[in-house]
Amino acid sequence: MAQSPLEIRHLQTLAALADTGSLGRAAERVFVTPSALSHQLKALETHYGAPLFERNTKPLRLTQAGQRLVTLAREVLSATAQAEREIAQWVSGGSGQLRIAVECHTCFDWLMPAMDALREHWPEVELDLVSGFQAEPMALVEGGVADLAVIHDRPAARPGVVVETLFRYETLGIVSPRDPLAARPHLQPADFTERTLISYPVDEAMLDVVRHFLAPAGIKPKRRDAELTVAILQLVASGRGIAALPRWSVTPYLERGYVVGKPLGPEGLSCELYAAIPESLSGKPYMRDFIDTIRGGA
Amino acid sequence: MAQSPLEIRHLQTLAALADTGSLGRAAERVFVTPSALSHQLKALETHYGAPLFERNTKPLRLTQAGQRLVTLAREVLSATAQAEREIAQWVSGGSGQLRIAVECHTCFDWLMPAMDALREHWPEVELDLVSGFQAEPMALVEGGVADLAVIHDRPAARPGVVVETLFRYETLGIVSPRDPLAARPHLQPADFTERTLISYPVDEAMLDVVRHFLAPAGIKPKRRDAELTVAILQLVASGRGIAALPRWSVTPYLERGYVVGKPLGPEGLSCELYAAIPESLSGKPYMRDFIDTIRGGA
């Protein structure tokens, strides 16, 4: 009825803006340039005759009107997603399978909630984890043993397999609060020479720190293993060495001051995660839903 | 997140489709050609991989998927309208006035609910009825005495006043169920010669039947007045004459079989209602809201 220029696209923008706190990051979340969002927002603001957010404030602050639209966006987007899921289930019969291969330990932190959401939304989809820490996850997808592999580096394109980027994350150097390094603004590769690197029991080639930070600098620290994240942090906290973990897996500990997280290098070390999936499944609604959940929740 | 082609525009289409039961009428409700809607719907159907409605059924029937989307549309559109109202009220202070001039008695049937809705959504807007049955309503708007005039014929454009079309309606010939005319498929002007035309106590020039049906045929029946719609129907039911009223004002009586409604002429007689409003108010959110309410509720 009311012909307002408001469209769902705008609501996605608003939601992304609220989530990311920055126009630039919101833009990459909805796969457009920041410019596009700037135009969108300007159009909305002139239409409503009011600003939607305060510019020039680092964690972007929304005005009352902006806030209201974000609330609307949350309602509308979740209602829409729900409706579309239902329809997709009627159409496809709701069945399917999703066997997931992961090569990184920490991934379970975000993978579990996403799997829970999938189980809830798509009860008829068979959900499995493929134990594939040793093998090349990509090969599992190619071989038809897995339906989704989480991988660190964008691999070469292979026929029948599509690769989608999931999200970008920062891996932090983790040091004890009593370590002198805790006072540094960021860590250098050289800082690792004197200490023990505490990590999961996997090949060095699998560790972000080693591949993208220490190896390029020619540094090869002593290593010590632990199976669980808490165990690693325990060792770090008691001064037995330093670790390097994705930010998401340690935020609760950082907040409690149990350990301290430092950027690796002046720019920080950020890596990207990808999903490899068989082309035949890449369009399936439950697959899209799952990937969107991962992207949104991270 | 999910990049579905579904947009609010589509939801408006779906809602209009469900309301009107016909693609053509839905199209004019959202101010596009039927072709556009056909394209829209086809796109949605191929996206969801399922038909949304059954074609070739007179009151257009929705499939399960279509029904679900209509439900979604209702939710989303009302949530959106609500949010936009709130924002508009913050921006404008919510105040304003709306003095309405009406020249037709029956209009109150749909005007009252619309006014109630406005009072609820915009408590700060002063709502008034301008007693202007005698004067030219258009002049009341031009003179700044009224903010909205409901009129029957699209008047010549005047500076500072905009005219918007509200909706189209059919005026039916109303006859007693025991009248021989009740068996006819439709009424002819000549049918009025033998009987008394029962109507509101207004000038003949104001009556749709006279102007668009009887006068062109040179027929000038006897008249009898009644102030209220029920009184007119009472007289008709007891065989004292026939009337001509908009369909919306008599549907409850038709359903109960109290009287019978017949199209006037083989094509029926359909008139259009317009709103004249000062240009300065035509963009005001409460005005848009009011007009949309009228259009949607009719």
Place this chain on the structure above:
DNA sequence: GAGATTTGTTGAATTCTATTCATGGCCCAG
């Protein structure tokens, strides 16, 4: 039952709108 009318569909053309691109301004850090 044949023609006419209403109603919806289709593909191509058009028009419109959103996005991108390239540039410039602003603010904070060093």
Place this chain on the structure above:
DNA sequence: CTGGGCCATGAATAGAATTCAACAAATCTC
């Protein structure tokens, strides 16, 4: 004051949605 991060702006492009015009199906009428 200078450089980089971040957003804004205007023109150009690319992409989509709408319209147009012609057609198909179904219904109504005679």
